[in-house]
Amino acid sequence: MMKYFLLVLTAITLFGRGYEAPENRTQAIKLIKKIHFDYKKTWLNSCDYTYDLQSCMDKTMVDTSTCSVQEQNQTVKWIQVVPDSFYGRNRECMNEEVCVSKYTGKNYKGKRCCRQSDAAYRKMEADLFNFIPVVSSIADKRKDQIFMKVDKAEYVVGKVKMDAKAIEPPDNLKGDIARVYLYMNERYGLDLTLEEKEDYYYWHKLDSVDKRECAIAKTIMKIQGSTNRWIKEGCR
Template identity: 30%
Template sequence: MKRYWIVLLCLFLQACSLDDLRHLVSGETDPAIITAPGNLPHTPATFDQAKKILYSQIYQGHALTFYCGCEFDAKSRKVNEESCGYKPRKNPERASRIEAEHVMPAHQFGNFRQCWREPEKVCGSKMSGRKCCEEKDPLFTTAHNDLNNLYPAIGEVNGDRSNYNWGEVPGEKREYGACTIEIDESIRRVEPPEYDKGEIARTMFYMEKTYGFKLSDQDRKLYEAWNRMDPPDDWEQERNRRIAKIQGQDNPFISHYGETPESIRTGKPAETASQGVTASPAAPTAPVAAPPEVTSGVKHPSGGFSCKPIKSCSKMSSCEEAMFQLRQCGNTAIDGNGDGIPCASICRKE
């Protein structure tokens, strides 16, 4: 009798899945199955579906790779390396295609789970821990296929990044032509381009808040600094809206950028949020008081565009801004073939 009262309670709270109910009624339990709470986003059912939606729907009209800003074709999944001045480091074949990059690596949120550590025990056959988790762990699968954590990236860069941590890399280790991502295998650390640091920070914050994958205090301070220095631009906000239409939830660290990350994470007002978490006590909580209407970047007092920050093509609002970055700021990285026309995907269309 007690078991059926539990069933009714679950239905009332809408927090249990059908699998939960079956296990309660039958008395069976499966410790390898972790049912995702009912308030999680409705992510694609499979990784293949997630990639298809990412390339063809989320990036429709904005087919530019993360990190490097190369043009890509959503159908063939081929990269136009010349469009951004990309030079393969050692794997031209993988550099020619796009892959779905997990900003928070699957290893980071999966390696402590039973399905990852003991795949034979959980899945009953030999397979990788990652594959087993995709089959048996609903929470892992939901997070793994979450479009908020997925970005189209050049395959070689995705492979080289591996599951390394984000951080600052000493020196200027550039190995991919005009693409400014820095990957140091010796310390297992990756420093993204300046113009992607904010996006990465807000993605990491989102994964922590949504799924409870805790960040270290050191990482959180780094991401808070990146979040301040690189606010959401037009495209990041549009991407966020497109994902929300599909998954039912957006990334609040983008849509509520005017609030502190700590207040969004804890749900407490900024004045009562835990102190000492931000990277700097003098850090502005909101250079933008409300969800920002960032257009082309910071406007110059004269009405033109600013050279700070230097941007990739994926961050440009128009060909006019791209021309300004090339001619006034010396941002030659956006003129991959050196023909004087930056961001071909934008300027050649205009």
């Protein structure tokens, strides 16, 4: 009875009052968990998962019998579709030592510097469209790989192929991934190459927007105030 009450309360809390757009990655992950609450399927392998509500949604349990993932004892981890190494690659704060440590007085660069000095970077890092839930085996193997075609997989998790440079989702989820890259490119200027744009557009056409993607995107658009036209057009 108590668990049912908590489920209802979470839904009421999320949709019964307005949420402000997150200002950082930590806030974004807390909020995106609530946005996905009614769906509870990992994004790349479609595994069912549940929350341990007593942990305030910090702990998860993945039911691998509902999907093609063979590895056991999986949890859910939230990753960025477009990694920070990719959207931050041309930022001055990532490449030049423009920040100064208040403790040592030394100049430094990198993610910490960007979070401190670059408002545009902070918006990219907290963008709700860029977060998806995946099984821990994928998250643990994911370093700085972008989502792209994998010619020769070094390891496979369920239907997801991975190597040192790229991650390739199954065909029925390629559109979901592509629409994040196309959106992030339009909103923040990722400087995608022509070939990358063509590849993501092909994925976009290969896999249409479904009800889950549409519903989640509509909620994000209300909270964040930004429109992912690649999803919005498919929701009509």
